[in-house]
Amino acid sequence: MAFDVLWLSQADIDTLGITMLEIMDEVERGFVAQGRGDIEMPAKIGIHTRKDCFNHSMPCYVGGELDMAGVKVVSGYPPNQKKGLPYITGIWCLLDPETGLVRAVMDAAWITAWRTGAASGVYARHFGSPDTKSVAIIGLGVQGRMNLRAMIEVFPHISEVRMFDPIAGQSARYQTDMQPLLPGAAFVECANPKDCVANSDVIITCSPIVEKPQRYVRAEWLKADCLAIAVDYDSAFDAETMSKAVSFTTDNAGQYLWTQEHGVYFQNGYPDKAGLHSDLGEICAGTKAGVRTGRRTAVLMGIALDDVMTGHLIYQKALERKIGTWVQL
Ligand SMILES: NC(=O)c1ccc[n+]([C@@H]2O[C@H](COP(=O)([O-])OP(=O)(O)OC[C@H]3O[C@@H](n4cnc5c(N)ncnc54)[C@H](O)[C@@H]3O)[C@@H](O)[C@H]2O)c1
Structure with missing residues (x-):
């Protein structure tokens, strides 16, 4: 049985015009859930195909009223700089917390770039x-x-x-x-x-x-x-x-x-x-x-929590603006 999945490229996400402040607010909401004990997030696991390179898998469920889940597959390869390739690449999947179905697959380099800055911003807000x-x-x-x-x-x-x-x-x-x-x-x-x-x-x-x-x-x-x-x-x-x-x-x-x-x-x-x-x-x-x-x-x-908060925001904005490509799985 096939079902619909929203595919969002880096260019799609760029067109949404999401700001750093919006992502900081979302990431902060996620940290509030973490502090209340509302998240399930194992430490990231990884494989290492070359020296100083990683491929990580990062799942997280944010429970309580937020009720969001997702998993990221992300690579970090320092030698890519000399090859003209990005250091960080990958995909992030939005999971339906009720059924486990994949609802969206999107570029994870964008998410990783922005949510990492946002986490520093949240820390700086408080310290x-x-x-x-x-x-x-x-x-x-x-x-x-x-x-x-x-x-x-x-x-x-x-x-x-x-x-x-x-x-x-x-x-x-x-x-x-x-x-x-x-x-x-x-x-x-x-x-x-x-x-x-x-x-x-x-x-x-x-x-x-x-x-x-x-x-x-x-x-x-x-x-x-x-x-x-x-x-x-x-x-x-x-x-x-x-x-x-x-x-x-x-x-x-x-x-x-x-x-x-x-x-x-x-x-x-x-x-x-x-x-x-x-x-x-x-x-x-x-x-x-x-x-x-x-x-x-x-x-x-x-952490995977940052990705879920940012990825879910992207998904909501993409649905509102009708951005992305629907594919069948
Ligand atoms: N903590 C997180 O959530 C998180 C998320 C994404 C990336 N990262 C890490 O952040 C770092 C940067 O990632 P990026 O995506 O900006 O990579 P990038 O390749 O875009 O930038 C890395 C920069 O570091 C410079 N550099 C290389 N060797 C250096 C040295 N010895 N001293 C100072 N600078 C040096 C490079 O010239 C390059 O400009 C990486 O370590 C990456 O793994 C962390």
């Missing part, structure tokens, strides 16, 4: 200083762009963006794309990570995740009052940045601790259970409060 003026971005690819977009939504007084990327030309391309969003800000190309983070109020690292991290950003280089967000697991910030912070937060405590216990990440001095201040479920549901002074740090791994 950021309203006086934030200087933002440092290390790794000037897709996430470097999305994370700055989210910071623009949270911090109205950004006057400086400090940039570091080891690949020639990345800073110039980044500035061309991002300056229109912050016309009055100075974009400063930095020769090394140390110069990039100096005196910055917010530091976000978006470089490739590697199994043997260099952890090339040192705690001693950071301002006493700053927000340090790792989008790239433990590849960039040293252990002291995280373990000696006034608060260390992650998106989902269970997944962080599972990953630390079962994998190669978050070893050698990264905070364990005792060192965890909070996860975003606790913060957004209000069972723990954010902190706004001192060095506040976060590892935001990117």
Whole structure:
């Protein structure tokens, strides 16, 4: 028996005009559900066909009044940059929570790009200083762009963006794309990570995740009052940045601790259970409060919950606007 499935390409999703603020609000609603204990989300599992490359499977059910489910199949291949291919690719499936039927299949690169920036934005909403003026971005690819977009939504007084990327030309391309969003800000190309983070109020690292991290950003280089967000697991910030912070937060405590216990990440001095201040479920549901002074740090791994909240929003907008292609399964 055949049934209808909505196919949404990256170009389809682009035409919907969904904003970073809308996605931040949806992702935050998801974290509230997490904090209430309303989600079922195993830690992501994966295979690794090449060194430093991953293919992950990421299912999540958001229960309660939201009642949404989905699963993502996503790949991350750092060598793709040299081949002119995207680092992150994949598909996301919307599942009917009543029947389990696949309702939609859509591009997961778009979802991953935007929901990851949005999760950083939600963290910054609760931990950021309203006086934030200087933002440092290390790794000037897709996430470097999305994370700055989210910071623009949270911090109205950004006057400086400090940039570091080891690949020639990345800073110039980044500035061309991002300056229109912050016309009055100075974009400063930095020769090394140390110069990039100096005196910055917010530091976000978006470089490739590697199994043997260099952890090339040192705690001693950071301002006493700053927000340090790792989008790239433990590849960039040293252990002291995280373990000696006034608060260390992650998106989902269970997944962080599972990953630390079962994998190669978050070893050698990264905070364990005792060192965890909070996860975003606790913060957004209000069972723990954010902190706004001192060095506040976060590892935001990117979780299937973010995908469900974003994918469902896309599906609703696509139905309203009659975008996409119906196919039969
Ligand atoms: N936490 C999450 O939810 C989540 C989601 C998506 C991607 N990611 C991770 O974010 C990172 C960036 O992903 P992306 O999609 O922006 O990739 P991308 O390929 O678009 O960008 C990566 C950038 O890092 C630069 N780079 C390479 N080596 C570097 C180094 N040693 N120091 C600093 N910069 C370096 C590259 O030149 C490139 O500009 C990856 O580690 C990816 O796995 C995390």
